[in-house]
Amino acid sequence: AQTVTQSQPEMSVQEAETVTLSCTYDTSESDYYLFWYKQPPSRQMILVIRQEAYKQQNATENRFSVNFQKAAKSFSLKISDSQLGDAAMYFCAYRSAGNFGNEKLTFGTGTRLTIIP
């Protein structure tokens, strides 16, 4: 079974600065997807960014980018120019790609990000 670990329960960053959230995972599969979701106090999980395991290039979405290290099974999220609206719980998630019977998302326990004005 796959597991996802987020070792930072809480992080804080000054507004306009850069912060990196860590995520490691364990799997024996070679083909999979990794995601970062954001969950503000409204509770709605919002997709931030996605990475396919077969792609060596790190995904980027505006101020959000990832550092995907497949051999190390590491998937960190970098938020540049942090804004007050970035304050939320951030969840790392894993999904198998090759096994149609196992399409659920496996989540980590989350990192609470606080933005300091």
Place this chain on the structure above:
Amino acid sequence: EAGVVQSPRYKIIEKKQPVAFWCNPISGHNTLYWYRQNLGQGPELLIRYENEEAVDDSQLPKDRFSAERLKGVDSTLKIQPAELGDSAVYLCASSLGRTTPEQYFGPGTRLTVT
């Protein structure tokens, strides 16, 4: 385009009472998921539907939980009877299909069992 709709947003019930949650996925999304999120944890899958067929319900506590998606569109998750440990946020998500990995979530229902 409307997102995933869930109702109610909040529900408070006494233990042993029944409760039901409703979800309407994004239009055209064939795959629907119900997740449960306990306090301080990430969501965990309860059941997944491909159209009207439940294809993964291995984590659904079948003695008290049931779900249906009769016409392959909206879905209902029911708990009967509720227990104190069922207090959690129940999230519904949908995706286009098996080959589309992104799942889009609704706002969830926060259930409190007293």
